[in-house]
Structures are given as C-alpha cells and as structure tokens.
Amino acid sequence: MISAAVIEALKEIVPAERIMFQEPMKLHTTFRIGGPADYLIYLENEDQLCRIQKYLRLVDVPYTVIGNGSNLLVSDDGYRGIVLVIGKYMSEITVKDCYLEAEAGALMSQVAKTAKEHGLTGLEFAAGIPGTVGGGAVMNAGAYGGEMSQVVSTVTVVNRNGEIMELDNGTMEFGYRTSVIQNQPFVVTKVTFRLEQGDPEQIAEKMADLAKRRREKQPLEYPSAGSTFKRPAGHFAGQLIMESGLRGYSVGGAKVSEKHCGFIINTGNATAEDVKDVIWEVQRRVKERFQVDLEPEIKFL
Secondary structure, three states: OOOHHHHHHHHOOOOHHHEEEEEEHHHHOOOOOOOEEEEEEEOOOHHHHHHHHHHHHHOOOOEEEEOOOOOEEOOOOOEEEEEEEOOHHHOOEEEEOOEEEEEOOOEHHHHHHHHHHOOEEOOHHHHHOOOEHHHHHHHOOEEOOEEHHHOEEEEEEEOOOOOEEEEEOOOOOOEOOEOHHHHOOOEEEEEEEEOEEOOHHHHHHHHHHHHHHHHHHOOOOOOEEEEOEOOOOOOOHHHHHHHOOOOOOEEOOEEEOOOOOOEEEEOOOOOHHHHHHHHHHHHHHHHHHHOOOOOEOOEEO
C-alpha cells in the first residue's frame, strides 16, 4: 500500500491532476488489457522524471515507466506500485537541418510525418509503428527493412539516480529488437535522428505503400501488441505458427490472427491470462514440430 505521505510528496513534483488512483491499465495499452495500477502519473518533463525516480528509490516504492503501451501485456490484477507515463506531455518534435529531435513520448508515426513534412527521408518505416520514440529506441523498433539503429544519432536517458546521460549510436549497442538500455536501468527522454534530404512526394508515396501493405497483411482492426514473437533465426514466426496448425487458435478472447499468425489479437474481451495461455500453446506446438524456441517480443507487467 502506498502511503498518503508518498502521494503528497509526489504532488510537490507533478500537478495533482496528473496523478491517477486505481487507473485501469487497459486504457494505456494497445492490447486493451490490464487491471488497475495503484497510481499512474503523467510526466510533463525530464526534470519531473529525475526527481520522481530519486524520490521513489529513496522511499522504496516500486515503479515502472511506459510510453504508449504498444508492446505491453499487463496482468489482470494490475500493477502494485506507480506507473510513470512518458506520453503526450513529453512529445515535442523539432527539426534543424538534417537532424530531427523528438521527446520520448512522441509517437513514431508523428515523427515520421514530421520528417516527411520537412523533406527528410529515413523514417518512412516508422509511420505505421504504434509505439513512442522512447520505446522504439529501447527495442530498436523496425519494419519493412528499416530500423531505429539506421537513423538514431543520440539517445538521452535518465539513470536511476536521476542523472541525465547521452548515448551515441555505438554506445546504444543496437541489435535485433534490442539495445543496451534493455539491460540497464535507464529511461529514455529524448532521441535525435540524423536523416537525409529527400523528395517529399517520394517519401509520401513510400509511406502510403507501406501503410497499404500493413492494412492488407496485419489485423489492424483488432487490439494487439503488434508482432507477438521475435523472428527466430532462419525462420518467420508467423509461418511456423501457421504450419503448426494454429491459425485462429483461441483461448477466451485471445486468438492467433487468421490474417497474420504472428499476431495474437484481443477479439473483444480477452484477459491477460487468455493471451498467456495462447502464447504458451504456440510456443509448445512450434517447439514440438520444428524444435524452434519462440521468444515473446512483448513485455509482461
């Protein structure tokens, strides 16, 4: 139980209206699944993050940081602690020459749109990714041959002591759906991209083409967390799942998409346990048939 004294102290850092009590996490994930968090706080700037992290460590209150919740499955019981949201209040985007700087809460789609409007190419792949820039940097988000590692110049983070650090592309140690941040207690607050000058019409055409391909191949009409599994070496997760006879397999409201077997979708009333049961069965059947271990791409809270 989080004491009233802790909440009063937090109100000295962020406005009271940014602090939500027993907030349903299903409202903060693209899966539309998740029980209540004890408290949820919308952060407005880097300074608030620094101060809150230092304070919560001092009083030993558990907390986690999320963006758009696009790669997240939250327990049906919710989260016992404080959820810090880096979202709409930390989403400023600025452009100077070939550099685009975005606060971590900016949506990948909005960053791609801003780049297009300034005639900058390199972020077309990001136009259909539902997450934030911060989350995209942490997991080296990518699609259709493009990924963050190709265009990120620097990433600004805050460590657990509330200190601000700047990591360059090499220091980020980008890999397939990973970066050095996944193994460090860092929170991204800003990302700077180095892009190239391009033809606005060609950029728009490429983005429209990728959007069309997404609509045709992905179950965008249902809540999901995007691709459920990482791509195993030498294979495609969706193909392995399909060939294991799992197209349309469901538990409760969670279902392997018939449109793209790499997606587990919420057909309307799925619980986190439903999703986990589908994941476990998919992993079991694929392992049994192909001797391949499927690793979830989504994070569990």
